[in-house]
Amino acid sequence: MSWARWGVLGLTLAVLAALPLLLPSYRTAFLLLTFMYVTLASSWNIIAGYTGYVSFGHAAFFGLGAYTAALLIIRLGVHWLAAAFAGAFVAALLALPLGFVLLRLRGPYFAIAMLGLAAALEVVANTWVTLTRGGSGLNLPPALSLVQVYFAMGLAMVAVVAVSYRIITSRYGLRLVAIREDEQAAEAMGINTTVHKVSAFVISAFFPGLVGGFYAWHLSYIDPNSVFRPILSIGMVIMTMFGGIGTVSGPILGGVLLSLVSEVFWARLPELHRGVFGALIIIVILLLPGGIISLLKSRGMLPQNWRV
Amino acid sequence: MDFQTLLQLTVGGLLLGAVYALAAAGLNLIFGVMRVVNFAHGDLMMLGAYTTFWLYQLWGINPVVGLFAAMPLLFALGWVLQRFLVNRLVGQPPLMSLIMLWGVSLIIINAGLLAWTSNVRSVPYFSGGIDLAGISISRSRGAAFLMATVLSVAVWLFLQRTRWGKAIRATAQSAEMALVCGINVDRVRLLTFGLAAAMAGAAGNLLITILAISPGVGPTFLLKAFAIIVIGGLGSFQGAFIGALVVGVLESFSSFTISAQAADAVVYFALILFLLVRPGGLMGARE
Numbered sequence: 001m002s003w004a005r006w007g008v009l010g011l012t013l014a015v016l017a018a019l020p021l022l023l024p025s026y027r028t029a030f031l032l033l034t035f036m037y038v039t040l041a042s043s044w045n046i047i048a049g050y051t052g053y054v055s056f057g058h059a060a061f062f063g064l065g066a067y068t069a070a071l072l073i074i075r076l077g078v079h080w081l082a083a084a085f086a087g088a089f090v091a092a093l094l095a096l097p098l099g100f101v102l103l104r105l106r107g108p109y110f111a112i113a114m115l116g117l118a119a120a121l122e123v124v125a126n127t128w129v130t131l132t133r134g135g136s137g138l139n140l141p142p143a144l145s146l147v148q149v150y151f152a153m154g155l156a157m158v159a160v161v162a163v164s165y166r167i168i169t170s171r172y173g174l175r176l177v178a179i180r181e182d183e184q185a186a187e188a189m190g191i192n193t194t195v196h197k198v199s200a201f202v203i204s205a206f207f208p209g210l211v212g213g214f215y216a217w218h219l220s221y222i223d224p225n226s227v228f229r230p231i232l233s234i235g236m237v238i239m240t241m242f243g244g245i246g247t248v249s250g251p252i253l254g255g256v257l258l259s260l261v262s263e264v265f266w267a268r269l270p271e272l273h274r275g276v277f278g279a280l281i282i283i284v285i286l287l288l289p290g291g292i293i294s295l296l297k298s299r300g301m302l303p304q305n306w307r308v
Numbered sequence: 309m310d311f312q313t314l315l316q317l318t319v320g321g322l323l324l325g326a327v328y329a330l331a332a333a334g335l336n337l338i339f340g341v342m343r344v345v346n347f348a349h350g351d352l353m354m355l356g357a358y359t360t361f362w363l364y365q366l367w368g369i370n371p372v373v374g375l376f377a378a379m380p381l382l383f384a385l386g387w388v389l390q391r392f393l394v395n396r397l398v399g400q401p402p403l404m405s406l407i408m409l410w411g412v413s414l415i416i417i418n419a420g421l422l423a424w425t426s427n428v429r430s431v432p433y434f435s436g437g438i439d440l441a442g443i444s445i446s447r448s449r450g451a452a453f454l455m456a457t458v459l460s461v462a463v464w465l466f467l468q469r470t471r472w473g474k475a476i477r478a479t480a481q482s483a484e485m486a487l488v489c490g491i492n493v494d495r496v497r498l499l500t501f502g503l504a505a506a507m508a509g510a511a512g513n514l515l516i517t518i519l520a521i522s523p524g525v526g527p528t529f530l531l532k533a534f535a536i537i538v539i540g541g542l543g544s545f546q547g548a549f550i551g552a553l554v555v556g557v558l559e560s561f562s563s564f565t566i567s568a569q570a571a572d573a574v575v576y577f578a579l580i581l582f583l584l585v586r587p588g589g590l591m592g593a594r595e
Contacts, residue, residue, distance in 0.1 A: 054403050054407070056410070101584050102580070102584075104584065105583055105584070107401065107402050107403050107406075108345045108402050108403060108406045109538075109583055111403065111406060112345070112531070112534050112579075113579065113583050115527070115531065116531050116535075116576035116577075116579050116580055117576070117580065119527070119528075119531060119572070119573070119576055120572075120576040120577055123569055123570060123572055123573035123576075124573060126569060127566075127567060127569055127570050127573075230527065234410065237407065237410075241407070271421070271422060272418065272422075273418070274414045274415075274417055274421075275414060275415050275418030275419065275422075277414050278410075278411040278412065278413070278414030278415035278418065279411065279415060281407060281410060281411030281414070282393065282408055282411040282412065282415075285397070285404055285408040286393070286397075289404070
């Protein structure tokens with residue numbers, strides 16, 4: 001990257017770091033959730049956008065992280081940061097064997113198998129009452145400092161975006177893209193597709209697990225419906241596709257824009273939440289499958305060879 | 309578990325399975341003809357169920373008569389979906405239409421919740437049971453089973469014996485060859501989606517006489533229907549019936565031994581297991 005870009009990046013981060021000092025806590029909480037959505041969309045993008053394996057159930061990892069962290073905090077009194085990292089590792093650990101088996105499936109089969117997995121985990125969280133207290137949910141001690149969670153979410157976002165950037169500008173990322181474009185050809189060229197797919201899947205499960213833990217701490221209460229809900233999985237799909245799937249900046253753009261829209265629009269009309277998501281998905285798929293990034297490219301506002 | 313219970317659960321599961329089979333066969337038909345997985349299939353089932361419910365609730369119309377309202381209505385909706393949305397994505401990677409139909413599903417669910425709230429509804433038209441060689445069969449399940457079987461046979465005859473049925477089968481084998489032979493492929497696709505939606509509507513109509521259904525039920529039904537065609541074999545019409553019987557029995561046993569809610573999870577795990585171990589299904593050819 002050029003010095004100018006580093007400068008812009010540094011300035012942006014400095015402003016984001018200073019914002020919680022200036023903003024009322026309501027706005028800080030909004031920004032914190034925006035960071036979470038960008039993190040989720042960017043993680044999803046690593047397996048779906050780069051590698052071409054579209055998952056319809058990434059909320060599974062978010063929920064798993066949230067439950068792991070919440071249980072560690074409540075039962076063992078673990079510090080919330082450590083608990084969230086434990087949640088991330090549990091999500092990644094589950095993704096490892098799961099990746100080996102599920103990533104043998106392609107296209108719609110993988111997507112729907114993941115949907116089934118998230119739905120099954122929600123049922124498990126609902127029925128394993130002795131561990132999770134079922135539908136009545138788990139109460140955590142209240143998080144006293146909003147700013148701490150703000151920085152945790154913000155750093156998670158910076159980390160996943162950095163990882164995304166690092167991947168797509170590396171040979172490893174090129175191999176993932178090769179798998180997306182033609183898996184057999186990639187295999188024939190000597191790429192170990194299994195290792196690449198599974199590692200991308202593990203990375204894309206780690207961060208949702210991490211912010212799942214932060215989210216549980218932030219809200220001080222979770223139940224199966226709130227952390228495994230399909231709308232979270234849909235959110236990752238629509239934010240990434242709206243911004244531009246397969247790019248670094250797409251999920252950021254989509255995550256920020258949709259968070260803003262939801263803040264302005266859905267706060268007043270929460271009952272239209274799903275319908276608006278649905279309409280957006282249809283419009284993006286039919287009219288703008290490359291998302292806003294491709295629109296900017298075709299209008300000449302971004303260079304044609306823009307890859308990040 | 310004694311033999312009597314075993315038999316009872318099996319029969320109950322088989323009866324339910326026949327209704328699932330009708331819906332799954334529709335999903336399979338769309339996939340076979342267009343390589344499109346209809347993510348909104350479960351929501352079309354919900355619409356069929358609610359059509360029946362409101363006809364019964366408002367005017368006391370018998371659900372069997374309601375069937376003849378639900379099917380044409382859903383046929384028309386399927387036609388419209390195909391004409392304006394799905395048609396644009398046929399021939400593209402199946403993920404595109406899958407994601408787009410997820411959007412359709414969300415809109416239907418949202419509209420359903422707005423119009424009818426999230427309450428569960430049912431049509432308790434047939435009550436009581438009949439005793440058959442020591443096994444009690446609930447009237448509603450028996451009636452649903454009979455109707456589902458009649459409809460499935462009718463669809464099968466339509467596909468095997470009529471010119472349009474032949475055109476559908478030809479398009480499923482090769483759209484290009486069908487086109488060359490003078491078949492109006494676009495119209496065949498419209499008919500296919502309409503027919504499959506009508507089958508989903510019929511299954512919804514029958515299910516609401518057995519189960520309590522809320523507007524958000526679609527994805528659950530979809531996962532079950534998808535499990536059925538994966539177990540039975542994608543693209544195989546008969547396979548859907550075998551898959552449906554497996555899922556029906558699996559569900560009836562696991563809701564008896566664990567809980568009704570856990571039964572759903574068991575079906576999802578069976579779906580994932582089958583995808584991995586035998587992706588061609590029990591009846592399907594290897595792709």
